[in-house]
Amino acid sequence: xxxxxxxxxMTYKEHFLFSLSMLGEGIAIGLALLIHAVFPCLFxxxxxxxxxxxxxxxxxxxxx
Numbered sequence: 001x002x003x004x005x006x007x008x009x010m011t012y013k014e015h016f017l018f019s020l021s022m023l024g025e026g027i028a029i030g031l032a033l034l035i036h037a038v039f040p041c042l043f044x045x046x047x048x049x050x051x052x053x054x055x056x057x058x059x060x061x062x063x064x
Contacts, residue, residue: 022057025050 005015029050032043 022054025054
């Protein structure tokens with residue numbers, strides 16, 4: 001466990017809160033994708049924008 005926390009340069013609490021925030025976003029994105037599956041005109045770029053945002057957050061967390 002400590003190896004992963006050291007690899008991402010986070011404390012346990014920081015990692016816990018970061019993971020929970022990503023979970024909340026993931027659930028919201030999942031709902032948007034479900035709506036998009038039924039109504040393709042809605043949330044057309046939401047998932048790709050979220051993936052780019054996640055990539056930025058993960059890169060930022062590794063720079064700490």
